Amino acid sequence: MPFIPHTEQEVKEMLAVIGATSVDQLFDEIPASLRVKDLPPVPPQLTEMELSRLMRARAAKDVSALNFMGAGAYEHHIPAAVWDITSRGEFMTAYTPYQAEASQGTLQLLYEYQTMIASLMSLDVSNASMYDGGSSLAEAILMAARTHRKNKTHRILMPATVHPLYRDVVKTIVSQQDIEIVEVPFDLNTGKITIDALEKISKENITALVIPQPNFFGMLEDVDTLTDWAHAHQALVIGLVNPLAMALLKPPGQWGKNGADIACGEGQPLGVPLASGGPYYGFLCCKQEYVRQLPGRIVGRTVDQQGKQGFVLTLQAREQHIRRAKATSNICTNQGLLVTASTIHMSLLGPKGLRKVALACHQNGCALKEKLNTVQGVRCVFPGYFFHEILVEFKKPVETILTELAQHHIQAGFSVKKYYPELGNALLICVTETKTPNDLDQFVSQLERACLN
Amino acid sequence: MTNSVPKTLKYSKTHEWIRQDEDVVTIGITDHAQCMLGDLVYVELPHIETSLELGQECAVVESVKAAADIYCPVPGEIVEINESLFDSPQLVNEDPYGKGWLFRLRPFESTFRELLSADEYTKQVASEAH
Numbered sequence: 001m002p003f004i005p006h007t008e009q010e011v012k013e014m015l016a017v018i019g020a021t022s023v024d025q026l027f028d029e030i031p032a033s034l035r036v037k038d039l040p041p042v043p044p045q046l047t048e049m050e051l052s053r054l055m056r057a058r059a060a061k062d063v064s065a066l067n068f069m070g071a072g073a074y075e076h077h078i079p080a081a082v083w084d085i086t087s088r089g090e091f092m093t094a095y096t097p098y099q100a101e102a103s104q105g106t107l108q109l110l111y112e113y114q115t116m117i118a119s120l121m122s123l124d125v126s127n128a129s130m131y132d133g134g135s136s137l138a139e140a141i142l143m144a145a146r147t148h149r150k151n152k153t154h155r156i157l158m159p160a161t162v163h164p165l166y167r168d169v170v171k172t173i174v175s176q177q178d179i180e181i182v183e184v185p186f187d188l189n190t191g192k193i194t195i196d197a198l199e200k201i202s203k204e205n206i207t208a209l210v211i212p213q214p215n216f217f218g219m220l221e222d223v224d225t226l227t228d229w230a231h232a233h234q235a236l237v238i239g240l241v242n243p244l245a246m247a248l249l250k251p252p253g254q255w256g257k258n259g260a261d262i263a264c265g266e267g268q269p270l271g272v273p274l275a276s277g278g279p280y281y282g283f284l285c286c287k288q289e290y291v292r293q294l295p296g297r298i299v300g301r302t303v304d305q306q307g308k309q310g311f312v313l314t315l316q317a318r319e320q321h322i323r324r325a326k327a328t329s330n331i332c333t334n335q336g337l338l339v340t341a342s343t344i345h346m347s348l349l350g351p352k353g354l355r356k357v358a359l360a361c362h363q364n365g366c367a368l369k370e371k372l373n374t375v376q377g378v379r380c381v382f383p384g385y386f387f388h389e390i391l392v393e394f395k396k397p398v399e400t401i402l403t404e405l406a407q408h409h410i411q412a413g414f415s416v417k418k419y420y421p422e423l424g425n426a427l428l429i430c431v432t433e434t435k436t437p438n439d440l441d442q443f444v445s446q447l448e449r450a451c452l453n
Numbered sequence: 454m455t456n457s458v459p460k461t462l463k464y465s466k467t468h469e470w471i472r473q474d475e476d477v478v479t480i481g482i483t484d485h486a487q488c489m490l491g492d493l494v495y496v497e498l499p500h501i502e503t504s505l506e507l508g509q510e511c512a513v514v515e516s517v518k519a520a521a522d523i524y525c526p527v528p529g530e531i532v533e534i535n536e537s538l539f540d541s542p543q544l545v546n547e548d549p550y551g552k553g554w555l556f557r558l559r560p561f562e563s564t565f566r567e568l569l570s571a572d573e574y575t576k577q578v579a580s581e582a583h
Contacts, residue, residue, distance in 0.1 A: 150500055292495065292515075317495075317520040326522070 063409055066439055070389050070430025071216070071414035072133065072163050073277065074269045076244070076357065077434055078341075079348050082271050086341040093336060100313045106336070107311035111299040113343040117283050120246050120346075120354075121239075121263040122253030124288035127296040129281045129339045133266025134169030136282030137162075137210070137240055139295050139329060140264040141170060143286070144208035144236045145179055146293045146328070147261075152178075154207035157230075159184040159193040161215035162240060164419040179207075188422070191217040191382035191391065195229055208236040211260065213252075214245055217428065218365075218389025219382055227256030236261040243283065244269040245387045247354035248362065252285075262286045270354075271345025272338050281335030281342065292318060295329030360433035361388035364440070368431045371444045377451035381426060389430045391416070391423070396451060398425040404450040410443060456484035456578075459550055463565070464574035465526035470550065471568060478527050481554040482514060482545060485578050491516040493542040498534040498556055505529060505558065507566065512555055514545065527565050529558035 006014075011023065020026060042054065067075050085091070090105060100107060114126040130136040145154045156174075158167060158181050170181060182201060187194050192215065209230035214220055223239070230237045239252030239260035246252075252260035268280040286294050292315065300314030320327035346354065365388040372378055372392060381391040394401055398415045405412040413429040420426065431440070458464070463471040468486035472479045487493070497513040505511050505525040512523035534556045538544060545553035569577065 292497070317515045317518070322518070323520055326520075 065406070065409045065411045066435075066443065067411045068429050068431060068435075068443060069411045069414050070218075070432075071416075071428050072165065072266060073274055073280070074242075074244075074388075074430065074432055075274055075434055076269055076271075076432055078271050078273060078345060081348060082341055082345045083273075085344050086337065091337070091340045101310070104311055107299050107313070109340055109343055110297075110336075111301055111311050112347070113339050114299060116343065116346045117243065117267075118285050120243055120251060121241070121283075121285045122251035122259070123263055123285040124253075125291050125294065125298070126283060126285040127294050127298050129267065129335050130264075130284050130296060131335060132278065132280045132282045133163070133240075133264070133268075134166040134282075135173065136264040136266075136284045137166050137238070138170045138173035139282075139284060140238045140240075140262045141174055141179065141208065141210075142177065143262060143284075143290065143293045143295065143328070144238060145177065147290050148207040148236060150234070151205045151207050153205055154179045155202075155205050156181050156207055157184050157198065157201065157209040157235070158182065159186060159210060159212060159215070159221075160420075161186045161191065161193055161217060161219070161221070162210055162212045163216045166240070186215075189382075190384055191215070191219045192221050192384070193226065195225060198226075198229060203233055206230075206233055206235040208238050208262075210238045210240055211255070212240045213249065214242060214387040214389065217382060217391045218386040218430070220249070220385040220387065223250065223252075223255040223260075225256070227258070227260060231256065231258055239263040241265045242269060242387065243267060244354065244358050244361070247351065248358035249387070253287075259287070261290060267335075267338065267342050270342040272341060279335060279338060281338040291315065293328055294318070295327075357433050358387075361431070364388065364431045364433065364435055365390060367437070368429070368440050368444070371440060372429075372447075375444060375448050375451060378447060381423065388432060389428055391426055391428050393423065394425045394427065394451065396425065398427050401427065401447070401450045404453070405443075405446050408446050410446055412443075412447070456488055457550070458483065458485070458571045458575050458578075460571045462550070462571065463568040464571065465524070465568060466577060467524045467526070469523060469526045471526050471565070477532055477557045477559050478529070479554050479557050480523075480526060481549055482523065483574070484549045486521075487546050487549045487553070490514060490519055490521060493545050496538040496542045496545065496555070498538070499531050501531050501534060503531045505531065514542075523555065525558075526568065527558065527560050528562065529560040531556055531558050533557040 110128045114128065118124065118126040130139055141156050148154065156179060160183055184193050184197050186192060209226065211221055211223055211226050213223055227237045237260040239255065241252060241263060243265055252263035263285045265283060266280055267283050272280055284294065298314050300312055302310055302312055304310050316322055318328045365386060369380055369390050372380055377395045379393045381393050398417060402412050402415065413427040416423060416426050416428050464483065468483050470481050470483050493514055493516050495515040499511045505528060507525060507528045509525045510522045511525045514521050514523065535554050547553065
């Protein structure tokens with residue numbers, strides 16, 4: 001029997017079953033323009049020296065650009081120590097170990113992570129992480145539906161200011177359940193959701209309201225008012241937040257009179273590098289009263305028979321190795337390695353350091369906005385408070401602007417045209433602590449030139 | 454060791470006991486069931502006014518090592534739940550037929566289907582042991 005599981009014959013049979021003519025056809029959704037066709041194969045029998053040289057030459061084709069793109073994945077400085085420590089053999093695993101309690105170091109690290117992220121969210125408990133921001137939002141919604149048992153069918157109010165890709169992930173994960181996702185339109189003048197918009201929606205069977213902070217456009221939502229509105233309508237509140245921003249802004253646990261019930265989001269801004277979209281990790285926290293509906297692994301601290309401190313996986317009866325099909329989630333693992341990096345990142349920066357980074361991002365954002373306001377042909381779309389992202393509208397097609405700036409090695413931002421056609425030629429620009437005043441000047445002068453041409 | 458099976462109660466195949474007092478019935482889990490589960494750490498109960506069908510999953514009892522669903526043995530509407538179990542789930546272990554009751558419901562019908570007598574239930578438990 002061949003070691004390679006798929007023989008040519010088997011591949012043919014499988015393709016015939018699904019009605020495809022070739023394996024290549026399965027990748028048709030990748031636009032032809034994005035595929036590399038002219039890359040010659042690596043010649044055989046190269047020496048290590050020759051091979052290194054070839055690879056260096058090829059790698060040099062990827063030029064590093066001055067990056068102003070955010071939209072869910074953010075460029076931040078990561079201290080060198082973070083990945084140096086994370087890469088140690090003792091930490092270098094992606095999983096919580098199967099014989100969990102034998103690995104006290106890993107469990108302690110996860111416990112510290114849970115403590116840090118719960119404190120950042122100002123909520124009682126956190127799990128040991130999820131796959132990414134989008135799936136953590138979907139799990140938060142499933143969790144709300146399990147918690148809110150008074151409603152037989154569930155309606156989730158989902159603002160259009162939530163990341164469009166997250167909304168797609170949610171649709172994929174919850175569409176087979178009795179959960180209806182109701183879109184809440186945003187105010188075109190402010191880029192935020194309003195109580196007026198919520199009031200226009202039927203109040204029947206509202207299970208939860210999702211509140212993004214900051215929202216996809218970088219704007220700060222009126223979290224207190226929205227939280228109190230949801231609670232007044234017997235709905236749970238799910239805060240979808242940028243964890244770094246929470247070092248500066250009011251965290252979900254403190255929103256409104258009673259605080260958000262669940263907080264979730266993307267952990268990437270806390271020590272995880274940009275790497276073509278992943279791997280990242282998601283976080284999920286909640287109030288103590290909902291802990292049994294919290295999916296995934298939870299590490300607890302206890303004492304042994306001699307009174308010595310020890311760490312254990314706790315509340316395991318929620319999980320699939322015990323609850324089988326009725327487990328709180330099919331996700332039984334977590335993004336251990338990225339959480340390790342994130343925990344070390346947070347511990348090196350500390351609460352004050354995180355706040356400084358968040359503040360630097362915001363101050364850079366304010367400085368950039370001021371400069372953008374002076375550029376002819378550029379309009380900052382929404383007035384009001386924001387974190388570190390700005391939506392701008394051009395008179396010219398946004399693609400032209402992006403192409404021109406790319407020629408000067410500047411990634412100008414994320415075009416939102418496909419997701420929000422009503423906003424016209426709009427570009428979402430992000431600025432973090434990594435940019436100097438000189439970078440901002442360079443960016444703005446290139447934008448100015450591109451708008452004039 | 455044999456578990457207690459009071460003669461005055463009715464039983465379900467899924468290890469719930471049923472006691473009828475006038476127009477409501479009280480439901481709990483049997484001594485045998487609590488013994489098999491071990492020390493309970495958490496009990497999840499249905500909301501008051503919930504309507505339940507025969508065999509519907511309506512509560513969860515969780516021990517340190519397992520979680521088990523409770524199936525409704527008599528169709529009806531929930532009128533009362535044992536809230537003391539939220540703070541003291543061990544009452545189910547200590548006194549399964551008394552302080553450890555789970556919930557009370559008002560049955561939709563006056564006759565109950567598919568219930569076992571104490572002797573029948575004892576036989577079922579004995580046969581499951583083999």
